[in-house]
Amino acid sequence: MQFEFDNSEPIYRQIAEQIENTIVTGGFVEGEQIPSTTEISKEFHINPATVLKGMNMVVDRGLLEKRRGLGMFVSSGAQDKIRKEKRDHFYDQYVKSLVSEARSLNISEEELINQIKRGFE
DSSP: OOOOTTSSSOHHHHHHHHHHHHHHTTSSOTTOBOOOHHHHHHHHTOOHHHHHHHHHHHHHTTSEEEETTTEEEEOTTHHHHHHHHHHHHHIIIIIHHHHHHHHHTTOOHHHHHHHHHHHHO
16 A cells, blocks of 8 residues: 555545555455554554544445454455446546547547557557
C-alpha cells in the first residue's frame, strides 16, 4: 500500500481504494484475512481511527466482512463486484466520451474498432 499524505484525497479514502485495488489484483483473495487496523496504522504511521474509517467504507460496500475476535476478511464475490464496478466506471468515463468524439469526427464504428485494435498491438 502507498499513501499520498499531501494529496487532497482524504487518507481514509485512499485506504479504502488501496484495499479494493489489492483485492481486484488478487493481493487479497476471497476468504483471506487482511492486515489489522493496528498493523496498517503502525506500518504507515496513520491514526488507527483513520484506518478503521477506510476499512469500514469497504465493509459497508460488502467487500470485507468483520469476524468478531478474528479480524476482517475478504468477502466472497468481492473481486467480481469490484471488477464490475470498475468496468461500469470505465464505460461511463471513457467509452461514452470516446464514441461521442468519434461521432463528432465522423469516424465510423468499424474505423473506431480498427483504431482500438491498433492500440492493442
